[in-house]
Amino acid sequence: MNQSKAIIIVGNREALRVAASAARISTQQGTAMETFENSGGDARDLKLIGKVLSSGHKSVIEHQTFSIAFNDVSVLVEQFVIESRLASFTVKSRRYVDFAGAGFVVPDGLNEAQRALYDETMRARFADYERLMALGLPKEDARFLLPYCLRSNFYMTLNARELISLICAMLFGRGKGFSEIESLGRQLKAQFDTLYPNVIDKEAARYPGCAPMTLPETICVGETRVGDAELLNAFDDASGFLKEMCKFTGRLDMDIPALLTDARPRELELVQYTFRVKRVSLACVTHFTRHRMVSLLVPPVVRALAEGDYVLPESVKAIPEAETVYRRAFAAQAEAAVRARELGLSMKDMSYFALSGHQIDLVLGMNLREVVHFMRLRTCNRAQWEIRGVALKMLNLLCEKEPVIFTNIGPSCAYGPCPEGKMSCGEPYRRDNSVLSL
Secondary structure, three states: OOOEEEEEOOOOOOHHHHHHHHHHHHHOOOHHHHHHHHOOOOOHHHHHHHHHHHHHOOOOOOOOOEEEEEEEEHHHHHHHHHHOOOOEEEEOOOOOOOOOOOOOOOOOOOOOOHHHHHHHHHHHHHHHHHHHOOOOOOOHHHHHHOOOHHHHHHHEEEHHHHHHHHHHHHOOOOOOOOHHHHHHHHHHHHHOOOOOOOOOHHHHHHOOOOOOOOOOOOOOOOOOOOEEEEEEEOOOOOHHHHHHHHHHHHOOOOOOOHHHHHOOHHHHOEEEEEEEEEEEEEHHHHHHHHHOOEEOOOOOOHHHHHHEOOOOOOOHHOOHHHHHHHHHHHHHHHHHHHHHHHOOOOOOOHHOOOOOOOOEEEEEEEEOOOOOOOEEHHHOOOOOOOHHHHHHHHHHHHHHHHHHHHHHOHHHHOOOOOOOHHHOOOOOOOOOOOEEEE
């Protein structure tokens, strides 16, 4: 049964006065507080806000923020929502929490045969997940057998402008055609309308929508693959450029190591890099989407299911019985997906058959300041092993391109004391002339 809910748990009505004040302050006399005191949160304020929004000046509504509880939604929804880059998220971790009893979402509209196959298949994967943990596997590796209909719970905080964009994407854009995502969009719209009536309706009339994505038609049983990275685009002579920018900002004596640890390294933001990350698990994709300043292209989830390749953890390979359970699970999931397709299940709903360990490629762009932040977190020994392996490959590619900069970049312990305290691994990285290694 679909129990997915999206509940606005914080939506300060007083912020409506702030939004109205922002709409007035640029054209009226008086101080900021005088303008605020003249805004009463009444119908005149709503009319003014609507008028300003319709003229394209949408920044005024960014003063209104919302916190949302996504309750028992699928992981598919989680990945859809956390691509909203101007929002903050806190998600229940599948590395540390046991999800054996979490349950799963069932899309609307399944006929009796489809529903029977769907239930049988998803229950079998949860049983496989429990079996792996009974054999001693850590949760972070057993989770690769969890299907994308797994129920997830998380919090999201964003401003009203970004929430309007999210709701429109759910109802008229990328989310259209997914019954669960559309249902959540309608829930959020109804709650938003109580504070800002008709605002979303007016925006929807102008919403351009998204070009439809071509979805795969066949489903394969893939093989185990190892993740990799390719540097698609890199800044030429970044070190020389950074020195020129430091001269421009008056920081004549700033060298590269000092700039990388500076409290305000704005110069780094002008240097851009683009990567293609190959064959990472769907579970690993979320580690990339959490970096809000990264520009990310992710294909439809169903493509991972269709191509069928999957990650194989070392912990699974170390236990023959676990490896048998693991490989059989991916084969069985592909077979069940083929049967579901034969029963007429739509390719969008087939997304729920993808397992967290299925692999996909992605493309991401980030500036050098974000590269420093990304590497501090993701090359750390305490980072999840898959994202850590890919991050090290990315960093080594950058070291080959421009060693003057990138041999000075690494985990937090490369810059000073470990911030993990008692959770420290106790084994800091060693550095040679070009790469980081254990």
